[in-house]
Amino acid sequence: MINRQWLLASRPKGSIEDTNFSYKECEVPNRELKPNEILVKNLLFLCAPTMRNWMSPPGNSLYPSIPLGSPIMAPAIAVVIESGSAEYAPGDRVSTRAGWQDYEILSTDLVPVGKIPDEMTSVDAMGKFGLNSLTGYFGMLEVGQPKENDVVVVSGAAGATGSVAAQIARIKGCRVIGIAGGEQKCQWLTEDCQLDGAINYKNRNVEKELRDLCPDGINIYYDNVGGDILQAAIENMAVKGRIVLCGQISSYNDEKPAEGPRNMMRLIYGSITMQGFLTRNYTDNFPSAIGNLKTWYEQGKVLFKQDVREGFENLPLIYRALFDGSNDGVLLVQINSD
């Protein structure tokens, strides 16, 4: 048994390059496990935009920085092979944060580990009921707090998080406009997800389109991208509008940190609120969120796209799809079969 690994060879400057990763094969860890350790085999990785931030140098204690020479860190589904812990038995599947490698010993004290119910597939655990969906759920409901007839705009609306956020706003009786890159994505949003409108930011003037589509202003802007699109939304916010800060993917590849609003007086004169959040703030409510999402998926009220790819060797290449938008829904990589 060998343990394949993708290590962080160098920190990306701007866009991620091949040279930022190095492939290595080593032995599977083989030592006595402590009471809070489990040996796992990783099955499935989530490609999350924020992992790009984890590849940046340390310095901000609010999020982790992958050490140079260590496996790339990612949300993962894994199966327990051997357990030192009374809580986990061999064969249990867990949702956790793992390295881009086949096998590893996890300390359940140091990384979040949650058991997956037997009836839930690994793909669903990481997709439909995974981090992105929960982020869209809590960001829209807890931070955005949509009310009937609110005008809601979601950027990155065809992505895993954005599409859940947008469709939940629609369930709550809002008028919902999605912003996405490409005609096909926009068509999916209006025809399949039944949003009230969609803007293809690749060939449209987003600020002008928002002005036309939201003449009375935007009540809730759910932001996954930041940059110019955030600014276009700010210019069109209604008085007392709320901006949900979920992500800033448009600038994760920039050398400079993502910059904020270019006209702060607009926030003051408009009595606008901008609020950042993390999904882990709402851990206690995960079970009820999963229950509600399950109902909405079954009723067809929320559509969800999973873009499942294969092959450990392809991880670096697949991950980059997030940044050119060529993924079609939540991007998962199956590296070992369940």
Place this chain on the structure above:
Amino acid sequence: MINRQWLLASRPKGSIEDTNFSYKECEVPNRELKPNEILVKNLLFLCAPTMRNWMSPPGNSLYPSIPLGSPIMAPAIAVVIESGSAEYAPGDRVSTRAGWQDYEILSTDLVPVGKIPDEMTSVDAMGKFGLNSLTGYFGMLEVGQPKENDVVVVSGAAGATGSVAAQIARIKGCRVIGIAGGEQKCQWLTEDCQLDGAINYKNRNVEKELRDLCPDGINIYYDNVGGDILQAAIENMAVKGRIVLCGQISSYNDEKPAEGPRNMMRLIYGSITMQGFLTRNYTDNFPSAIGNLKTWYEQGKVLFKQDVREGFENLPLIYRALFDGSNDGVLLVQINSD
């Protein structure tokens, strides 16, 4: 009787210059008043930082732009000379928004007009119980929502709005740090206002001082200035901290609009909320605010500094004191005696 006027001769580019104003003398308006019109004599003007924004070109419908060639617009106390309205009688003093001129006809439908109680001096109506104080009151209590033991930082803390906001946070049991320009101002904050600390931004590294003074992070940052000091506060916010956006005076004289946070991910990873507000959102609560402020002033729990100057001819020069910080408290200009 002549009517002295200061007109907007040209729009400031950067700092306000003498040439942006022109002095004129004309006749006092003399025509029949309509039912909602009053002829007033202006007594006292408030020098408000936001008037600098009103001198900018039109384009943002959220705030007014003074037309070129018109009198500079300012919050004012005036006395009614002649009234077409059943609500106002000659001799009534009103708080309103007027032009830099002695006399004018106001339409009570178009500008906010509020009668001043007989027992309140004009200076107190515009100062202790005026716009700045109410802004500090509502910004801290309604937007900031301070809880006991919160760590609160206020910029522009020796100014009229900031000092009220800071002292109210202290009344609510918070640990309060003020940021101000100059040792004398800082001394007033810690010795007279009994704040827990003060930082002189003119000769200190604000980010480092905040890190030292607030090792567990800032729960509420009340921002009057924006720019680098806002950024220094953002770097030191506690998780789930709240930023009250009151003003951005550090950049009102810039050609570019005030820019916001330089690292949006800090807001996301820190679950930070930034909220802009306008005092007029809370009009219904003005009477209770004035009641509470009165009690606190009488009990000596809130100190308030009024910098009252004189002379219509000095208006442009006096107004500029706001931007070099040479005013000592709320800046009022008495142009005619009560």
